[in-house]
Amino acid sequence: MEVVIVPDAKAGGELIAEAMAQLLRRKPDALLGVATGSTPLPIYEALAARVGSGAVDASRARVAQLDEYVGLPADHPESYRSVLRREVLEPLGLDMAAFMGPDGAAPDVQAACLAYDRALASAGGVDLQILGIGTDGHIGFNEPCSSLASRTRIKTLTEQTRVDNARFFEGDIEQVPHHVITQGIGTILEARHLVLLATGEGKADAVAATVEGPVAAVCPASALQLHPHATVVVDEAAASELK
Numbered sequence: 001m002e003v004v005i006v007p008d009a010k011a012g013g014e015l016i017a018e019a020m021a022q023l024l025r026r027k028p029d030a031l032l033g034v035a036t037g038s039t040p041l042p043i044y045e046a047l048a049a050r051v052g053s054g055a056v057d058a059s060r061a062r063v064a065q066l067d068e069y070v071g072l073p074a075d076h077p078e079s080y081r082s083v084l085r086r087e088v089l090e091p092l093g094l095d096m097a098a099f100m101g102p103d104g105a106a107p108d109v110q111a112a113c114l115a116y117d118r119a120l121a122s123a124g125g126v127d128l129q130i131l132g133i134g135t136d137g138h139i140g141f142n143e144p145c146s147s148l149a150s151r152t153r154i155k156t157l158t159e160q161t162r163v164d165n166a167r168f169f170e171g172d173i174e175q176v177p178h179h180v181i182t183q184g185i186g187t188i189l190e191a192r193h194l195v196l197l198a199t200g201e202g203k204a205d206a207v208a209a210t211v212e213g214p215v216a217a218v219c220p221a222s223a224l225q226l227h228p229h230a231t232v233v234v235d236e237a238a239a240s241e242l243k
């Protein structure tokens with residue numbers, strides 16, 4: 001695992017966007033795995049700026065979703081499909097034909113999970129997966145004690161994660177769904193390059209457990225230690241608990 005400490009979130013975004021741009025220059029139809037949440041926004045902004053300036057052509061890029069709420073219609077403004085359309089696809093000039101994700105509104109959620117794992121494999125696998133990290137060490141929505149070999153499946157959100165995400169639902173926790181579909185940890189580990197960005201002091205304990213702790217289901221992100229090509233980019237605040 002490579003750990004890169006950057007001064008701030010903007011520098012982390014620039015660094016990772018450049019890695020994505022280099023990938024797209026090498027492989028124009030690369031499958032980019034994308035997370036939602038606040039942390040990756042500087043990455044997506046920096047990549048969109050490179051596309052806007054002509055520094056990289058993303059017109060053939062493909063985008064794969066990491067996780068999705070269960071029960072929100074796809075066109076709900078806070079479904080992750082809608083969020084990723086606004087924050088990633090539109091700024092990169094891509095339409096939804098370039099997008100793949102699990103169907104959080106499917107009548108048979110279990111079948112939708114299996115179908116998504118199969119679709120990722122038939123698409124050739126994710127080339128570069130962007131990850132954030134929860135204060136409890138979750139990646140995707142694999143909360144603590146998720147199996148390190150897990151596949152895409154339905155999960156129940158912890159109360160803490162629902163509290164954390166209420167900010168996207170007018171601060172009203174009642175509106176935050178209880179269930180999500182998430183790529184499993186085993187699924188995530190199949191991406192060719194994992195890039196986790198963590199910023200802010202609130203992530204410092206989770207980053208220390210990820211990088212220096214044992215590989216253990218109690219900190220799902222520690223599974224990155226098992227991956228042959230994992231990069232953890234942290235700002236100085238998020239690095240503050242590293243030895």
Ligand code: F6R
Pocket residue numbers: 034035036037038039040066067131132133134138139140141
């Ligand atoms: C969301 C996701 C989550 C977030 C994590 C951190 O797609 O994968 O694991 O990355 O909850 O969220 P932020 O970045 O908002 O602190």
